[in-house]
Amino acid sequence: MRKFLAILVCKMGRAVGKLVGKGSSMPGKFALKICPDILRQVELPQHVIAVTGSNGKTSTVEMIAAILRAGGKTVVYNEEGANQIEGVTTMVLTHATFGGRVNADVLLIESDERYAAHSFQFFHPTEFVITNLYRDQMTRNGHPEWVYDAILPAIAPETELILNADDPLSSCFADGHERVQWFGLDRCSTDTDAPTGVYHDGAYCPVCHAPMEYDYVHYNHIGAYRCTKCSHCKPKTDYTATSLDLERGSLTIDGTVTIQLAFRSIYNVYNILAAYAACRRVGIAQDTIAGVINNYILKNGRMQKFILGNHHGVLLTSKHENSIAYDTNLRYIASTRSDCVVLVIVDAVSRKYFTSETSWLWDIDFDQLNVPHVKKILLAGQYCNDLAERFSFTGIPEEKLEVQPSIPKTAARLQDGAEQALAGREDLYVVTCFSDRDKLLTLPGVKKEA
Numbered sequence: 001m002r003k004f005l006a007i008l009v010c011k012m013g014r015a016v017g018k019l020v021g022k023g024s025s026m027p028g029k030f031a032l033k034i035c036p037d038i039l040r041q042v043e044l045p046q047h048v049i050a051v052t053g054s055n056g057k058t059s060t061v062e063m064i065a066a067i068l069r070a071g072g073k074t075v076v077y078n079e080e081g082a083n084q085i086e087g088v089t090t091m092v093l094t095h096a097t098f099g100g101r102v103n104a105d106v107l108l109i110e111s112d113e114r115y116a117a118h119s120f121q122f123f124h125p126t127e128f129v130i131t132n133l134y135r136d137q138m139t140r141n142g143h144p145e146w147v148y149d150a151i152l153p154a155i156a157p158e159t160e161l162i163l164n165a166d167d168p169l170s171s172c173f174a175d176g177h178e179r180v181q182w183f184g185l186d187r188c189s190t191d192t193d194a195p196t197g198v199y200h201d202g203a204y205c206p207v208c209h210a211p212m213e214y215d216y217v218h219y220n221h222i223g224a225y226r227c228t229k230c231s232h233c234k235p236k237t238d239y240t241a242t243s244l245d246l247e248r249g250s251l252t253i254d255g256t257v258t259i260q261l262a263f264r265s266i267y268n269v270y271n272i273l274a275a276y277a278a279c280r281r282v283g284i285a286q287d288t289i290a291g292v293i294n295n296y297i298l299k300n301g302r303m304q305k306f307i308l309g310n311h312h313g314v315l316l317t318s319k320h321e322n323s324i325a326y327d328t329n330l331r332y333i334a335s336t337r338s339d340c341v342v343l344v345i346v347d348a349v350s351r352k353y354f355t356s357e358t359s360w361l362w363d364i365d366f367d368q369l370n371v372p373h374v375k376k377i378l379l380a381g382q383y384c385n386d387l388a389e390r391f392s393f394t395g396i397p398e399e400k401l402e403v404q405p406s407i408p409k410t411a412a413r414l415q416d417g418a419e420q421a422l423a424g425r426e427d428l429y430v431v432t433c434f435s436d437r438d439k440l441l442t443l444p445g446v447k448k449e450a
Helices: 002-020 026-034 057-070 085-094 113-119 144-154 170-174 266-281 286-293 323-335 359-363 384-391 407-416 434-441
Strands: 047-052 075-077 106-110 127-130 160-164 180-185 212-219 222-227 239-245 250-253 257-260 303-308 311-317 340-345 374-380 401-404 427-432 446-448
Touching (some): 002 085, 047 057, 047 113, 047 266, 057 106, 057 266, 075 085, 085 106, 085 113, 113 144, 127 266, 144 170, 212 323, 239 266, 266 323, 311 323, 323 427, 340 434, 374 384, 384 401, 401 407, 427 434
Parallel strands (some): 047 127, 075 106, 127 160, 160 180, 180 239, 311 427, 340 374, 340 427
Antiparallel strands (some): 239 250, 250 257, 303 446
């Protein structure tokens, strides 16, 4: 009776929530109060794919869902991104019959890395993708190794792990686990010989804490690592980016599958590899995956094209308090060849709590923007002066910088072209977080492109 009531309350709450534009987590919260172990009592599909990690969860899940559907699978997943146990409960019960059966071929779950152990205490994924573990939201998550410890209890012996072979920390989940599949990237032309960025979280082995050495690095501390003392090193990959040309936007997987990249970022490559590996594990054909991923543009707003005045703009979502998310987007801007203007917006540090804590700005390698084709850098939002202070410690010429707290006024300057540096048809790149993206995209004069 409690199971039936929990499902009923959840379905009703979700229906009401859709009418008011809310309610992706609250119905699940009520259902868990009625029947705390409701997730143990429902009948789940044959495949339960979970995706967690510091970065790339939402993008990877979206691509997995698109590929599975193209392969003829019915998929249920948390499209709205509610990725803690309450949101997962809402999703599962909303798509369950009153008898408790989820009618789908695949249940696909984006899981918050800190709360994975809570979400999976009553059932276990059949395939568990862990994208990476980076320094992220320090006031919330602490050190990446703390997040590792939080995820570890969520991993069951029968679950097949799909891990990033190039990440020295998240690869440790394979220790003592029998069922592991690896994805990774072979050496490519953009690699460096040593880790990049303003800090180096991969300097020491996460297993024995001896110094780590690298044969090559794709970005930050992600690459071909090997401990100088123990056996911890990059493992042989099962799903491999065997060729990558970011300039041409071409990616080859396993030597046979060639994909054109709509977004020419190495970050995007890893999301594609994770999605590819997961879908291959559930039987989706290579050509089906390639057909979906070729020139795939994310629907989740991680990258949004728009027009403002004479400028063709691209908004690049960079998770606040996550320096690697910023670094990869800044690296993408630096790799382009055309003259451009860059707008960096920090108006809200977090959607969930208020701390005004901006020390994470000092972890970002803003010096990547010190290239000739970046003609102007605009700093906007409530924390524009924190940004300006950070930029004063870069090698970027002061005359390239402009500071303006008001996002609408900054957009108006770009639209009107009040001075030569802003008046042309230069590309415009906007680097900001989900918390702040719509503060620009919803302004008059900003036209989104499909």
